[in-house]
Amino acid sequence: MSEVMLEGKKLHKSFSDKNGQILAVNNVSFSLEEGEFLGIVGESGSGKSTLLRMMAGLEEVDGGNLYYQHTDYTGDAAKNTGRFLQMIFQDAYASFDPRMKMRDSVMEGVKRKNLKDTSEEKEVEKRLLDLMSGLGLDDSLLEKRPKELSGGQCQRMSILRALLSGAKILLCDEITSALDVVTQNQICKLLQRIGRESNVSIIFVSHDIALVSKFCTKMLVMHEGQVVEEGSTSDVIASPKHPYTRQLISCSRGLSL
Amino acid sequence: MNKEKLKLKIIYVATIAAMIVVLTLFAGFFAPNDPYATSAEGIRMAPSFSYPFGTDNLGRCVFSRVLYGGRTTIGMTFLLVAIAFVIGTFVGMICGYFGGWLDRFLMRIADVTLAFPQMVIAIAVAGILGGGLWGVLLALGITMWVSFARLARSHTYSLKSQPYISAAILSGKSDFYILTKHILPNILAPLLTNALTQIGVTMIGISGLSFLGIGVQAPMAEWGQMIAEARAYIQIAPWAVLFPALAIAITIIVFNYLGDLIMDYREL
Missing domain, CATH: 3.40.50.300 (P-loop containing nucleotide triphosphate hydrolases)
Known part of the structure; x- marks a missing residue:
């Protein structure tokens, strides 16, 4: 069991x-x-x-x-x-700060670990990109703001943020x-x-x-x-x-x- | 009205506002004469080429004094609005975000302050302090932070329940981080609009107190104080009253109009 x-x-x-x-x-x-x-x-x-x-x-x-x-x-x-644990919300758009780029929003959960050396940073970046492709999201979305995404893309981003934090x-x-x-x-x-x-x-x-x-x-x-x-x-x-x-x-x- | 037209209008009005600020800020550069130089021969002269707005009772150039007076009025207004903005926003964000007894306590103080007409408190405080620059700032500042605090509080309160704030909390972010990175940038726009509309009110306040003799003291040039001085001989030299009064009216109208336009723009 x-x-x-x-x-x-x-x-x-x-x-x-x-x-x-x-x-x-x-x-x-x-x-x-x-x-x-x-x-x-x-x-x-x-x-x-x-x-x-x-x-x-x-x-x-x-x-x-x-x-x-x-x-x-x-x-x-x-x-x-x-x-x-991480939560994913009903309103995908409201789950992201309208003024922040998606990259900054999804990385919020990761940064708590204080990425000091570059190798660790690279590892996180790799995990991020792996997850992105796994969730069927294009890398270019990371530089966009929530308004520019579709509802489905935004919700995938929420899932990405939750997974990236290691929940x-x-x-x-x-x-x-x-x-x-x-x-x-x-x-x-x-x-x-x-x-x-x-x-x-x-x-x-x-x-x-x-x-x-x-x-x-x-x-x-x-x-x-x-x-x-x-x-x-x-x-x-x-x-x-x-x-x-x-x-x-x-x-x-x-x-x- | 469509958004593009409104945007163009905002640019026009903002340009005029900027011109007023530049003209008065660099008064030393634009003023043709020394605003404090008196002359016994040139008393109450009508507007001419060398004295565009005429001279006052002591032979001082009214045009130069209007420019220098603007520096006092506008400079004090900006300083006061900026201080009220910072204090009010800080208090409002703390109240809206944390709630609890601190929120209730500070908001009751705000309610009590609002219960009195702003000008009445200002006159009382400025009267007790005996006028002067700092007296005016304090007298008007006592009530001015309230509008910023209430606005910041209500916006913070409604933002707090947004999922992205919950997400940030779940990401282990501190209250300080959430307040500065998520809440402040998202409530800034309505607060700045409020600041613009407060400029007009504050200008009336400063000039009003100076007109009553409990604000900026002579011989320092200030629009309200200039009107108060020149009103005694308004029949002989109407220009000494007219031009500072016009300067107040135009400046207030421009800044209020700008605030209104931006408010409309944001609602579109």
Whole structure:
């Protein structure tokens, strides 16, 4: 059995607004194994994005614990969690400083290691170019600004930035929902390949159950802050237990009960 | 209006603004006469070739004094706007980025400052300090940083939730790095526009205080102070009031118009 990379136990998060407290994440537990492609499905407001931001340390955890390779990192700031996980965001364009060249943006994660000697610098440059060609990106894009790229190219750049930083876990927050269907498929296949080849574990949050069922090996279904169903993708799709999952499946194109 | 036309217009107005600045900054080069030299024979002379704007009650060249006065007014304005810009932006960025009690504390101070009309505070402070250059700067500066601080705060606050800031945090970047490399360059444009519109307000403030006698003191040339001095004999030598007044009006209109145009341009 492969090693557990990321684990969450009984996670809670609530927000207060004018109507009182809202439980965004309610008693959620999950585990992610090495090289696994885990999908989290749910409608908007189901708490899936909040859960992801909690894992990254971008959102405070109200209750429960988070573990990276069995070490508790609950409450660690995002500054430190970035060492082992990186997030990829829904809005690819907004993921890059509009005033920065792509090269400077993607190198941000690397520069923390203080590239002093030139040989190390060369090595990073080589890795960067290798990743670029691996992701099907032209080198010239590095000198451009986000506005000059297409949505798909920009999203690949986000993936590149995450991989370049050496992260072992990628947290993808609705990363394909702003892309067309063809690009959507390409990005997902790319993630699948990255997972296999570089042993990177991926959590893929989406509202599109058809997409998740196509690429993910395991899935969680979230509804109103709670996990209502979990298991291997084939089991969940073949025999959904919770009425909400059934509803999701019946509403989506390409899937049938 | 289309963007190209507007751009051209901005270039024209900016050129005029630049001309005003150059004319007054190099007043020593352009002024035909010594602005402080009095002459008993040449009192209140009408505009002529050697005295283009005439002379005042003490026989001083009004044209030269307008140029030198502009240096005082415009120089002080730029200095004051620059200081307010730096302090206000710094405070606003800190408040917007970190939030918490410091944000609440500083913003309440800003609210209290805004509760009083700017000119009333300025008159009170300048009056207590007894006028002079530094008194004016302090009197107007007390309230001026607020507009920059509020603007910087709201822009910083909305930028903070942008994914690229989250990405930078996840890349292990320090708060200082994020504030200087990501936030400042992206909020600079609205702040600079605000600075341009503040120039007009500040000029009125400086000239107004000097006109009231609690700003720049005689014999130093300053537009508001020149008007105050010459207004006593306005029927005999209207040019001594007219030209400094025109200089104030034109300068303020040019800078305000420039600010408005740039604001429009940015919204297009």
